[in-house]
Amino acid sequence: MEVKNHRRPSKEQMAGFLEGDNETPIAMVNLLKFKQNAEYEDGRDSDLSGRDAYAIYAFEVAEHLKKVGGSFVFSGSVSRLMLGEVEDLWDAVAIARYPSRKAMLEMMMDQAYQESEKHRAAGLAGQLNIETKEGEL
Amino acid sequence: MKKYLVIAVLLIVPFIFFLHNSISNPSEFATYKNAQRPNPIQLAGFALGDDDPILMVNLLKFKDKAEYEDGRVTSLTGREAYEIYVTETREHLANVGAELILGGEVSRLFVGEVEELWDAFGVARYPSRKAMIAMARNPAYIESEKHRAAGLAGQLLIEVSEQGFGF
Numbered sequence: 027m028e029v030k031n032h033r034r035p036s037k038e039q040m041a042g043f044l045e046g047d048n049e050t051p052i053a054m055v056n057l058l059k060f061k062q063n064a065e066y067e068d069g070r071d072s073d074l075s076g077r078d079a080y081a082i083y084a085f086e087v088a089e090h091l092k093k094v095g096g097s098f099v100f101s102g103s104v105s106r107l108m109l110g111e112v113e114d115l116w117d118a119v120a121i122a123r124y125p126s127r128k129a130m131l132e133m134m135m136d137q138a139y140q141e142s143e144k145h146r147a148a149g150l151a152g153q154l155n156i157e158t159k160e161g162e163l
Numbered sequence: 164m165k166k167y168l169v170i171a172v173l174l175i176v177p178f179i180f181f182l183h184n185s186i187s188n189p190s191e192f193a194t195y196k197n198a199q200r201p202n203p204i205q206l207a208g209f210a211l212g213d214d215d216p217i218l219m220v221n222l223l224k225f226k227d228k229a230e231y232e233d234g235r236v237t238s239l240t241g242r243e244a245y246e247i248y249v250t251e252t253r254e255h256l257a258n259v260g261a262e263l264i265l266g267g268e269v270s271r272l273f274v275g276e277v278e279e280l281w282d283a284f285g286v287a288r289y290p291s292r293k294a295m296i297a298m299a300r301n302p303a304y305i306e307s308e309k310h311r312a313a314g315l316a317g318q319l320l321i322e323v324s325e326q327g328f329g330f
């Protein structure tokens with residue numbers, strides 16, 4: 027089977043995100059793959075690694091999360107795959123909780139968030155972002 | 164309702180514009196495969212690691228209908244069989260100082276593409292690999308694990324260290 031990391035949602039994914047239940051809590055599971063060297067879209071010089079640039083984003087995003095009532099559950103480096111096979115294993119996993127999809131959108135629309143997001147785009151080769159609903163399992 | 168719609172549209176329009184300017188699909192398709200059991204290399208690698216706390220991230224795909232390896236007759240769905248495993252495993256985890264820190268249903272993929280989306284996920288924290296091995300060897304766990312094997316079509320299990328990427 028095939029898997030492909032992206033940096034941003036597609037139009038269909040964005041539309042799907044806006045449909046349906048926008049009011050209940052979600053947990054977003056991020057499977058992250060970093061670039062070797064950070065590349066900023068505005069062309070600024072940088073000797074950061076992709077991971078370092080993403081770490082700046084992650085550090086700043088903790089504040090943005092708080093503003094909309096979200097929080098980090100955890101983040102950590104991927105050591106290995108214990109079950110299954112993945113051709114190009116992710117570098118890190120991070121999980122964030124949001125009170126609702128609306129809250130997540132609110133964060134993403136925020137000017138200050140978009141400034142922080144430049145570090146994310148600079149450091150990230152691509153990712154899966156899996157929307158989940160916490161429950162019994 | 165109307166007010167809500169207006170707010171939604173106000174939120175969407177600039178965002179779509181933002182997206183339109185920035186959609187990028189950097190990496191190529193890569194292959195992946197869910198599995199039920201670790202292969203010998205994965206087991207060896209696990210046993211050789213250090214003894215720090217670990218997080219185990221489970222991405223789960225269920226069978227439509229549960230199938231027990233001992234051939235017992237059942238009308239359970241795969242998900243229901245796996246739920247029995249989860250309920251029983253909370254105690255097995257507690258016995259070795261581990262816990263389920265979160266879990267639930269996969270709703271959709273917001274970024275990226277996967278040929279077959281997982282049904283559910285769960286994250287367990289173990290104080291060490293030794294603790295996880297101790298749990299896996301316990302006869303009571305092995306009994307519970309039959310429900311896991313009955314319900315699970317396959318999974319990825321990603322070992323994560325909380326050290327090194329903390330924020």
